Amino acid sequence: MTQAAASADIVLHNAFVVTMDGALTVLRDGAIAVAGNRIAAVGPSADVLSAFPGAAQTLNLAGRILLPGFVNTHVHTSQQLARGIADDVDLMTWLHGRIWPYESHMTEEDSYASTLLCGIELIRSGVTCFAEAGGQYVSEMARAVELLGLRACLTKSTMDCGDGLPPNWSSCSTGDCIQSQKDLYEKHHNTADGRIRIWFGLRQIMNATDRLLLETRDAAQELNTGIHMHIAEIPYENQLVMRTKKIDHGTVTYLEKIDFLRSNLLAAHSVWLNESEISHFSNAGVKVSHCPASAMRMLGFAPIREMLDSGVCVSLGTDGAPSNNRMSIVDEMYLASLINKGREAYISGTTDPTVLPSETVLTMATINGAKAVLWDNEIGSLEVGKKADLIVVNPFKWSMVPLHDSIANIVYCMRSENIESVMCNGQWIMKDQKIMNVNEEEVISSAVKRATALLARAGINLPERMNYL
Ligand SMILES: [Zn+2]
Secondary structure, three states: OEEOOOOOOEEEEEEEEEOOOOOOOEEEEEEEEEEOOEEEEEEEHHHHHHHOOOOOEEEEOOOOEEEEOEEEEEEOHHHHHHOOOOOOOOHHHHHHHHHHHHHHOOOHHHHHHHHHHHHHHHHHOOEEEEEEOOEOOHHHHHHHHHHHOOEEEEEEOOOOOOOOOOHHHHOOOHHHHHHHHHHHHHHHOOEOOOOEEEEEEEOOHHHOOHHHHHHHHHHHHHHOOOEEEEEOOOHHHHHHHHHHHOOOOOHHHHHHHOOOOOOOEEEEEOOOOOHHHHHHHHHHOOEEEEOHHHHHHHHOOOOHHHHHHOOOEEEEOOOOHHHHOOOOHHHHHHHHHHHHHHHHHHHHOOOOOOOOOHHHHHHHHOHHHHHHOOOOOOOOOOOOOOEOOEEEEOOOOOOOOOOOOHHHHHHHOOOHHHEEEEEEOOEEEEEOOEEOOOOHHHHHHHHHHHHHHHHHHHOOOOOOOOOOO
16 A cells, blocks of 8 residues: 555545556555545555544445546537537538637637536546637636636637638737737636646647747747647648648648647647658657547547557547537547547458557546646546545446456446546545536526527527428
8 A cells, every 4th residue: 555644534445446557556445545635545445444544534435436537638618508509510611600600709608607517517527637629718717617626727719810710819919819828827827726727729720820839839838838739630731731831741740840849739639640740749749639529520530549659648538519519538438449449440451459458548538638738747547646536436337237347348338427426636526426516407507598699699590400390
């Protein structure tokens, strides 16, 4: 047993503890002691119980699974009210006809309601930390995250050029883009008991001048924080970059050429990379957020196996509600494994079910996620001294029994509904499937009202698909 403190607020024992530490240690009858917001001990139940006889609370988990909280590394909290507004449409309709009108008509209160609704779904899927992909009202996101009890790296959506932008977005000068993010950093970084961090955001290369790219790189380095950017999403992006920048491949080749790639860059999607671009990522230590559902819907097959083989840190994200609908990292684990197994058959002409085994996928959702958000010194695994971000899974339900191979069952069988309790920073934010810090029904009804009003304001009318009477 490893132990750091002499007293504990809570001891969780008689659990199947999947630590995701460097040795991938699993304790069949394990326990964790939490003191304040940190893990004070991890070890066999008998040892931890006898080391903390005066723990304020002792909870017998009766064989349930304890896991590190999942890290969702690509989430658009502002898009939660847009679930269902862009299903089965082409990408340009998706962006120009639906998402940009929606986002550009959003108010600060809409953003707050959207983040609360999104946060509930994140918590229910076992997420304790997420990386915001970039929205407009970071202060409202921060207000919601603080209330929900989650941990997050929040990012403003930043664009200083590009065609087709809504009028109230295209006015942002490069200097204003950088300064407004520095102001947000000043105001919110390391707030909410250290649960909120502020990152720099770049929407995508087609909406960023070279000056914005390089000044973002320098500002993030100066403030010792991260950069979140959509990279190499579709072939059109690469083709445009090749044509306008006069290079022989796409976005990553260009970003390497201008010396933009750094280890604090979180590259969302990264679908259309060739071999040398994967090496650029690997050499620079760039982190990737693989969003399998969103990729299947709109982007394509990302070379995840190749990236993992070359040492790139690949994590998992859901993307936003209108790209995925299901904001569940549990579902993304299942999809990541299946899609990348299927891709193998597609590209090589033969099957290989050994690709992305369950322990790799679980690593992507936990410790790789923590590395991707530059927080692995404190989260991503259940180890003494780390923050107490953990989840309790009940595997004794129809969806997960029998448990012949628990790690495989977590990836291939678990549903969000198996997650019973979620702790972030030492506090229960869901206990026995009850969201603790907000009234879930009120959040849902307020969000639905706001979503309807927002769509009307944005002039988004969805065509009727069937013969409604
Ligand atoms: Zn995205």
